[in-house]
Amino acid sequence: xxxxxxxxxxxxxxxxxxxxxxxxxxxxxxxxxxxxxxxxxxxxxxxxxxxxxxxxxxxxxxxxxxxxxxxxxxxxxxxxxxxxxxxxxxxxxxxxxxxxxxxxxxxxxxxxxxxxxxxxxxxxxxxxxxxxxxxxxxxxxxxxxxxxxxxxxxxxxxxxxxxxxxxxxxxxxxxxxxxxxxxxxxxxxxxxxxxxxxxxxxxxxxxxxxxxxxxxxxxxxxxxxxxxxxxxxxxxxxxxxxxxxxxxxxxxxxxxxxxxxxxxxxxxxxxxxxxxxxxxxxxxxxxxxxxxxxxxxxxxxxxxxxxxxxxxxxxxxxxxxxxxxxxxxxxxxxxxxxxxxxxxxxxxxxxxxxxxxxxxxxxxxxxxxxxxxxxxxxxxxxxxxxxxxxxxxxxxxxxxxxxxxxxxxxxxxxxxxxxxxxxxxxxxxxxxxxxxxxxxx
Numbered sequence: 001x002x003x004x005x006x007x008x009x010x011x012x013x014x015x016x017x018x019x020x021x022x023x024x025x026x027x028x029x030x031x032x033x034x035x036x037x038x039x040x041x042x043x044x045x046x047x048x049x050x051x052x053x054x055x056x057x058x059x060x061x062x063x064x065x066x067x068x069x070x071x072x073x074x075x076x077x078x079x080x081x082x083x084x085x086x087x088x089x090x091x092x093x094x095x096x097x098x099x100x101x102x103x104x105x106x107x108x109x110x111x112x113x114x115x116x117x118x119x120x121x122x123x124x125x126x127x128x129x130x131x132x133x134x135x136x137x138x139x140x141x142x143x144x145x146x147x148x149x150x151x152x153x154x155x156x157x158x159x160x161x162x163x164x165x166x167x168x169x170x171x172x173x174x175x176x177x178x179x180x181x182x183x184x185x186x187x188x189x190x191x192x193x194x195x196x197x198x199x200x201x202x203x204x205x206x207x208x209x210x211x212x213x214x215x216x217x218x219x220x221x222x223x224x225x226x227x228x229x230x231x232x233x234x235x236x237x238x239x240x241x242x243x244x245x246x247x248x249x250x251x252x253x254x255x256x257x258x259x260x261x262x263x264x265x266x267x268x269x270x271x272x273x274x275x276x277x278x279x280x281x282x283x284x285x286x287x288x289x290x291x292x293x294x295x296x297x298x299x300x301x302x303x304x305x306x307x308x309x310x311x312x313x314x315x316x317x318x319x320x321x322x323x324x325x326x327x328x329x330x331x332x333x334x335x336x337x338x339x340x341x342x343x344x345x346x347x348x349x350x351x352x353x354x355x356x357x358x359x360x361x362x363x364x365x366x367x368x369x370x371x372x373x374x375x376x377x378x379x380x381x382x383x384x385x386x387x388x389x390x391x392x393x394x395x396x397x398x399x400x401x402x403x404x405x406x407x408x409x410x411x412x413x414x415x416x417x418x419x420x421x422x423x424x425x426x427x428x429x430x431x432x433x434x435x436x437x438x439x440x441x
Contacts, residue, residue, distance in 0.1 A: 004037040006322050009069035011045040011091050012081035013062075016105060016132075018055040019311030020079060024318070035322050043069050045082075070094035077321045079314060080104040089113055096126035101321040105132035105310055107206035114210070114219045127324065129317035134207040135160060135286045137309030138302040139316065144214045144290065151292025153215040156254040157440055160207040160267075162284035162304040163191050163198035164230045164250040168269075169282040172238050172247065178231060190284060200229035201250060201267045208252035211288075212265050215254060218347050226266040226352075226412075232433050233269055236362060236402050240390075246271040247279045251438065255350075262350035271360055271437045277301075278440070289440070352413035358387065358437040359407045359415045363422060364429040367393065367401040371427045375403070378425070382418040384410045400429060406437065 008024070010017050021041055024031070031039050044057060045066035066082065069075060070091045078095040080102060082088045088109055095102050097120050104110070110117065110133055121128050131141045135158070144153075159165050163185060170181045182199070185191035197203045205227050212220050230250055241248050251270040256263055272279040277299045281287040286304030291297050303309035365371050372389070379386060385408040394400045407415070419432050 004326055006037050006039050006077065006325055007042045007075050008039060008077045008079065008318065009043040009045070009072065009075040010041060010079050010081060011066040011069055011088075012079075012083065013044050013046045013053065014081070014083075015307045016310045016314065017044070017079070017081040018053060019307035020081065020314050020318075021057065022055050023311050023315055031319070035319065035326065037322055037326055039318070039322060043072065043075065045069050066091045067094060070100070071098060073098070075100065076325055077101045077103060077318055079318065080106060080109075081314070082106070083108075085109050085112060092117055093120045096120040096128065097124035099125040101127045101129065101324065103129045103132075103314055103317040103321060105130070105314060107133040107203070107210060111206040111209040111219075111222060114213060127321065129321060130210070131317050132310045132313035134210050135288060135300070136162075136302070136304040136306065137312045138286055138288065138300045138304065139313070140211070140288050140290075140300050141214060142316070143298070143300065144211070148290065148292050148295060148298070151294045152256075153254075153290060153292055154256050154258070155291045155440075156211055156215055156252075156288065157278060157438075158204075158208070158211070158252040158254075158288040159249050159278055159281055159286050160204040160252045160288070160304065161198055161201075161250060162286055163195070164201075164204070165282065165286070166190050166284045167199070168230060168233065168248050168250070171233065171235065172242065173282075175235060175238075177235065178233060199231050201227045202229075204250060204252050204267045208254060208265055208267055211252070212254045212263065216256065216263055216347050218263060220263070220265050220349065224265070224349055226268065228268050228435075230269055232431075234362075234433075236392075236404065237360075237433065237435075240360070240404055241271055244271075245274050246437075247274055248272070248435075249278060249281075251278065256347075257350050257354060260350075260354065261347065262354060263347045264350040264355055269435045271435060272440075273438065276438070276440055278438075352416060353411050355412035356409055357412065357439065358409055359384075360435050360437055361405045361407070361415075361419065361422075362433040363403040363405070364394070365401055365403050366427045366429065367399050368427065372403075374425055374427060375405075375422060378421045379405075379407075379418050382410075382414045382421070384414050384418050 044061050078100050167181045205225050209220050249272045252267045287301045289299050387406045387408050390404045391401050419434050
């Protein structure tokens, strides 16, 4: 049988794009032996033809027109590695409508346009692979879509942003403030110049939406996800966690509520017991805990970002795409491409009154008689029961105190309403900080 030539186009040639090109070139003979096919990058779209790059490529490969790659009928696989949602969406839709296999690492694009992208694939006979969009080098999408396909998922919990995990880990280990660690993280390249996508929880939310689709078949609108980043975490919170056997982690939750089958998605700083696997994952690593009705719990830990980790995931998708192109019949759609929703009907989203948890609340208050009574009264009015209260002076000169409260089990709605009323008190000096206390299955 004649060896097949598979032509690949790269749209975007930044850190990840260069990593993909390097690995495909450096391991070309190995991939050829494994697949019985020749994988060749034949076109690369860049913004600037004259830019100096870490990886040297022939000028004949380069173009500034990514749409030319999307519409080129000789290209079999298009790797969309540009990021963003403007040109990237146009390129994605054009490639899929022309029947190409699209490999993407663009979680924001999938989060906001997933339904449109999969519809374009169905319309044009294309396919979408997106392992690199969640958790970098951890093959969690392949695990859900293939290895765990027989399972229904009651919950998925994840540390999905390495920058936040790095900051929280160093705050815990070194006693430094959020701002000090953030400044150093930027210098080291662990945080972007504009860190908001990471530290405000936006990046992790994009990934959580993708996982929710894979596990439950619904694209949850970003605005329906409860999101809070790590910018408000202080050393008071870190100290409480350490003293009580917890770690603070930015946790993505994708939960199927047992009582009513509704879906809940959130990304929140969370007190996680050190007895639980996610409570021990530090530094820039990501981790995902998946609970299936057949397998039970499986946990995946590894590097969540960077050239090599993301390139590894992109190339895994390129190899899957190549297998499809080599072995398919004209009418075949491989099951590991374009996952079908697991639920025929669209799952409903849970309301805050249906979400139950214990909570941690930190307040900065005037240190004067009657304050604690006011606070207790407000909590009681919302049927929030106190589990513990601790207080310490902010400093010797100020008549202020840091008050830390933990609650018994209550609803998300009740704690929201209580925090709003607490913030309105004259004795409360700043916006209260609140986070769930994880009670993972």
